[in-house]
Amino acid sequence: MADQTKAMFQADLVALVPRLRRFALSLAGNRQDADDLVQAACEKALRNAAQFVPGTRMDSWMYRIIQNLWLDDRRKSARHGAAVDPDEALLSDDGKAARLPQDRMMLAQTRKAMGELPEGQREVLALVAIEGLSYREVAETLQVPIGTVMSRLSRAREALLPKLGLGAGRRQ
Amino acid sequence: MDKERLAAFADGALTPEEAAAVVMHLVDHPQDQAYVDDLMAANAALAQAFAAPMSEPVPARIRAAIEERAPEGAKVVPYARRLPLRMGGLALAASVALAAFLWPQTEPLRLTVGDVPAGSRLDGHLQGLPSGEVAVLESGAELTILATLPTPQGLCREVEVIDRGAGRVDLALACRQPEGWRVEVALSEPVPEGRAEAGYVAAEGGDTLALTPWLDRLGAGLALDAAAEAEAMARGWQP
Secondary structure, three states: OOHHHHHHHHHHHHHHHHHHHHHHHHHHOOHHHHHHHHHHHHHHHHHOHHHOOOOOOHHHHHHHHHHHHHHHHHHHHOOOOOOOOOOHHHOOOOOOOOOOHHHHHHHHHHHHHHHOOOHHHHHHHHHHHHOOOOHHHHHHHHOOOHHHHHHHHHHHHHHHHHHOOOOOOOOO | OOHHHHHHHHOOOOOHHHHHHHHHHHHOOHHHHHHHHHHHHHHHHHHHHOOHHHHOOOOHHHHHHHOOOOOOOOOOOOOHHHOOOOOOHHHHHHHHHHHHHHOOOOOOOOOOOEEOOOOOHHHHHHHHOOOOOEEEOOOOOEEEEEEEEEEOOEEEEEEEEEEOOOOEEEEEEEEEEOOEEEEEEEEEEEOOHHHHHOOOOOOOOHHHHHHHHHHHHHOOOOOOOHHHHHHHHHOOOOO
16 A cells, blocks of 8 residues: 555544544443454454445445454453443443432443343344434444344334333323 | 435435425325424434534644644643643643742642642642643643533533543532532543554543543533533633
8 A cells, every 4th residue: 555545544543542442432332352352353354455446335344344243352352242331331431421329320220231131133223313424324334134133123222112111101 | 205205304314396395295204203303303413413524623643644744742632632722832831831930849749539628739620721732740730621521500610630541531520619629439440551652642542531420410501611611720710
């Protein structure tokens, strides 16, 4: 890769880091693993930079690398079920996100419930609800049919909503 | 209407025409409307729950990996994300010198639960050290006020003391009472070893996490920004 192209590639990657960390955090459930994932993904992206097609979406490409590394890691460590320690769910964000204690608890519950979802559902929910990708973009990123995206999303929400005190026969 | 369609509506995944049809449907189907509200609430909670990295600087080790160079310096940088941007090298050096000058005391500084004696070194730091600035103690340990948080009972400050010699991080929450500061909770844990050797510590999560239940119990709100903190300092931390 020419120096200038490489410098641009690196600058684009740095600019993406906040979103990559957010995605990795929503998968891994804790900051340490999330940052390890992002770092490993960036290193892999640099090694495979020739495979990136300029003009295509670098965010989707990076989400895919993170997701693959995360799944590899999960398989190797054979850790299944909740990746989020119940206490880790309370990870501090300096109070930026939550103004009131009940908000903090809601966010803690959300992190915990996310960590209890199966990997496939967690990925889809993170990309749709947090990263704001369309169903088609998620399907392309994860290389699964769009129907799979929708069914995983549906199952994820069936599990998630009751844990957040939502969707259980609520009336207006 | 089936749930997948309502979900696609909540996710913004429908065409404008399809979305308009759902809107019409929701007018006289309050249960479906409630479901859509719940989906949107869950999406908002998810977005908020993992939002912290969006307002944080790129961690040094990740930047270094991207730029293919070794991380700069072998400096332990705990809570890097909390440090305010205004803290430049010169300001830091000045604040360290000032802190050493203003509070030259001999007794070791301890973070223990109870009233902070007026005029003690800890009292001095709580009174006058802005959040994010580092004060080097005589023992070589580094004291940082991580944040100032409002609670219904008054202002509280998170204090961190890193003693790398002893391999320990102490963390405390001190709250302002009418008569002075009081440490409400004090915690201690080892400096994460592997990280310190690698030259970079992101001591986030583990120990701040321990304070979270206390902050919740106190009803703590958003950390004050630099200007609000300076104002609070100027009026002696009174509400």
